[in-house]
Amino acid sequence: KPAYKEDIKATRESLPCFRSRSDLLTMVRDNQVCIIVGETGSGKTTQLPQYLYEDGFSNDGRIIGVTQPRRVAAMSVAKRVAQEMDVPLKEEVGYSIRFEDFSSPKTRIKFMTDGILLREALLDNNLDKYSCIIIDEAHERTLSTDVLLGILRTLLQRRKDLKLIITSATMNAAKFSKFFGNAPQFTIPGRTFPVEVNYSKYPVVDYVEAAVKQAVSIHMTTSIQSGDILIFMTGQEDIEVTADAIREKLVEVYRKKDQISTFEEIENIEIFPIYSALDPELQNRIFKKLDETKRKIVIATNIAETSLTIDGIRYVIDCGYSKLKVYNPRIGLDSLAITPIALANANQRSGRAGRTGPGVAYRLYTEESADNDMYASPIPEIQRTSLSNTVLLLKSLHIKDVINFPFLDSPPIQTLLNSLYELWTMGAIDNFGYLTKFGTDMSKLPLQPALSKILLNSIRYGCSEEMLVIVSMLSIPQVFRRPKEREKESDQARSRFFVAQSDHLTLLNVYLQLSSNRFSPKWCDKHFVQYKSLQKAEDIRKQLLRVMQKQNFSLKSAGSNWDVIRQCICTGFSHQAAKLSGLKKYVHLRTGMHTLIHPTSALYGMGDLPGYVIYNELLMTSTEYLVCVTAVDPFWLMESGLLLYDIKRIEESKETSDG
Ligand code: ADP
Ligand code: MG
Numbered sequence: 001k002p003a004y005k006e007d008i009k010a011t012r013e014s015l016p017c018f019r020s021r022s023d024l025l026t027m028v029r030d031n032q033v034c035i036i037v038g039e040t041g042s043g044k045t046t047q048l049p050q051y052l053y054e055d056g057f058s059n060d061g062r063i064i065g066v067t068q069p070r071r072v073a074a075m076s077v078a079k080r081v082a083q084e085m086d087v088p089l090k091e092e093v094g095y096s097i098r099f100e101d102f103s104s105p106k107t108r109i110k111f112m113t114d115g116i117l118l119r120e121a122l123l124d125n126n127l128d129k130y131s132c133i134i135i136d137e138a139h140e141r142t143l144s145t146d147v148l149l150g151i152l153r154t155l156l157q158r159r160k161d162l163k164l165i166i167t168s169a170t171m172n173a174a175k176f177s178k179f180f181g182n183a184p185q186f187t188i189p190g191r192t193f194p195v196e197v198n199y200s201k202y203p204v205v206d207y208v209e210a211a212v213k214q215a216v217s218i219h220m221t222t223s224i225q226s227g228d229i230l231i232f233m234t235g236q237e238d239i240e241v242t243a244d245a246i247r248e249k250l251v252e253v254y255r256k257k258d259q260i261s262t263f264e265e266i267e268n269i270e271i272f273p274i275y276s277a278l279d280p281e282l283q284n285r286i287f288k289k290l291d292e293t294k295r296k297i298v299i300a301t302n303i304a305e306t307s308l309t310i311d312g313i314r315y316v317i318d319c320g321y322s323k324l325k326v327y328n329p330r331i332g333l334d335s336l337a338i339t340p341i342a343l344a345n346a347n348q349r350s351g352r353a354g355r356t357g358p359g360v361a362y363r364l365y366t367e368e369s370a371d372n373d374m375y376a377s378p379i380p381e382i383q384r385t386s387l388s389n390t391v392l393l394l395k396s397l398h399i400k401d402v403i404n405f406p407f408l409d410s411p412p413i414q415t416l417l418n419s420l421y422e423l424w425t426m427g428a429i430d431n432f433g434y435l436t437k438f439g440t441d442m443s444k445l446p447l448q449p450a451l452s453k454i455l456l457n458s459i460r461y462g463c464s465e466e467m468l469v470i471v472s473m474l475s476i477p478q479v480f481r482r483p484k485e486r487e488k489e490s491d492q493a494r495s496r497f498f499v500a501q502s503d504h505l506t507l508l509n510v511y512l513q514l515s516s517n518r519f520s521p522k523w524c525d526k527h528f529v530q531y532k533s534l535q536k537a538e539d540i541r542k543q544l545l546r547v548m549q550k551q552n553f554s555l556k557s558a559g560s561n562w563d564v565i566r567q568c569i570c571t572g573f574s575h576q577a578a579k580l581s582g583l584k585k586y587v588h589l590r591t592g593m594h595t596l597i598h599p600t601s602a603l604y605g606m607g608d609l610p611g612y613v614i615y616n617e618l619l620m621t622s623t624e625y626l627v628c629v630t631a632v633d634p635f636w637l638m639e640s641g642l643l644l645y646d647i648k649r650i651e652e653s654k655e656t657s658d659g
Helices: 010-014 020-032 044-056 071-083 114-123 143-158 173-179 209-223 235-257 280-287 342-356 367-373 388-396 413-425 437-443 449-461 464-474 484-495 503-516 523-525 531-550 564-578 634-639 644-656
Strands: 033-037 063-068 093-097 100-102 107-111 130-135 163-168 184-185 197-198 228-232 269-274 295-300 313-318 321-328 333-340 359-363 577-580 586-587 594-597 612-620 624-631
Touching: 010 071, 020 033, 020 071, 020 184, 044 063, 044 071, 044 107, 044 114, 044 130, 044 184, 071 093, 071 107, 071 280, 093 228, 107 114, 114 143, 114 388, 130 143, 130 503, 143 163, 143 173, 163 173, 163 449, 173 564, 184 280, 197 342, 209 228, 209 235, 209 295, 209 313, 209 586, 228 359, 235 295, 235 367, 269 280, 269 594, 313 342, 333 612, 342 359, 367 586, 388 413, 388 437, 437 449, 449 464, 449 564, 464 503, 464 531, 464 564, 503 564, 503 624, 523 531, 564 577, 564 612, 564 624, 564 634, 612 634
Parallel strands: 033 163, 033 184, 063 107, 063 130, 093 107, 130 163, 197 359, 228 295, 228 313, 269 295, 313 359, 594 624
Antiparallel strands: 093 100, 321 333, 577 586, 577 612, 586 594, 612 624
């Protein structure tokens, strides 16, 4: 039973948005496009769609669509709005994220990721089922948001009845207005309280350790009623480590004072991690109101910067970094890298402490490094990631001249050219830049081009049943559990699934064994397999299967001939191939970069490492690792196109750099 019964009406009316309700509605009625600016927590995401709904914008059966840059936010906000409107989710209020559609014909307010709306634009160029589209969190400048804005600018000419609302934190608002022919801007008057910003005096060597120290110190020196703590970290790993370390440290401190011995005995604190791969049920717990004798410590990725508002935060601890997908146009690869945040992000993070009263922010970096090492604002995703999928999508929308597409900020021309080249080598576009039949088929699959390619090629290779599994397994975050106190045991359990020479086939093996154990949760538990993730993979497999069946492809099984599967995977990944050089080192074929096989791989520690491998992902830490690797025959690589050319190029670039 909830300890606290929320008065929804009162809560809604207390939000800063509420006082501007009628002004906002008038502005939307009078203009086709408007830009709405407001502090995080003012009610933009949860209230605006409801105002439009109440004002009749979906009375004709059309939909008020709201895009979010993040899956977690789309889900969480939809649940909240359904709760506020007192309707079951999936009826009037729904959400849709990749591989998870919680909307129905009854849905009038639909939250979705920006990527989903882009895909819908493919199926219905006019987006006719929408009466209003809210591009929320536009300041995040995700790749999909930027592309959507370009597409919508053209669409608004054809759909004079369509309303477009762009919401943004303060940064970038003027830019959006200019892009849409000086569309009016509306700033929701906010209430924010001053936040005292403290920088670290000395450079921080280990930000996890520093964050733990700071959090424990706040908890021990301030009263619980003074407010909750929000810690910004970069991702799942450092979040989990920080949470564990805080628990340990608190036990140590309390043991000295009160003789308690476990964290469970500490009654005045609860720790809530939040990151995108976290179980959705756990995610929603961060909003839970605790009773007054308890303090909340939320440890989050940059999702808590603006996407999710957590009430009651008075202390912010900011590690100064975030994980970003970055693309290096010279080498033509995307990778996840931990990079310093921009000053604008740092200010957003600090601002989280001042929503309910004056707050304090601790920045775990020096003031000099903020001045010298941080950009003023973050670089939009379109200027730092691969654009192959985007180019494929634009081509499918019959936009032939992608270089002159109305981008809010143009991507580097080299990235666009690399993407065109990659799509051409994949057979997705022809010599004249037109989409081929194969490219059209690729664009129908909600996958990265390389995965679309191997799935489509599997028809020819006669291994579609297996490839559907592999591609689905690659689309979930984690297959294995690795609980901290049972690392050895779980590593052993994982190694029992290994298929020599291939992590892709290892994934297939896990799935097949689970399926022959009738998807039993018990079996998963015993073998350290993540039951929920596997359920998700099965769900994705079924969806992809439906897409393939719709096009009447003949889907066969390879039976026991698993070499064919490796061969087929090779056809999509020849641009991500590496050659053994020395004992353990691999040289990336296209770039000459040195890498190692990741310790979680089935190939790691094998006596005889294969001469050539392809990989699914490159992990850049202090060392570069290949993640999810499969041994391939160099002959297959040659058949897939790039090998000779690339080896030659590496040799050439060595000569030039030597000379
Ligand atoms: P904005 O989009 O302007 O940042 P929101 O509409 O997200 O603001 O938030 C408005 C209020 O709704 C905040 O006080 C926030 O804490 C609350 N809220 C949002 N989502 C949830 C949720 N899932 N559970 C409880 N409260 C929520
Ligand atoms: Mg919002």
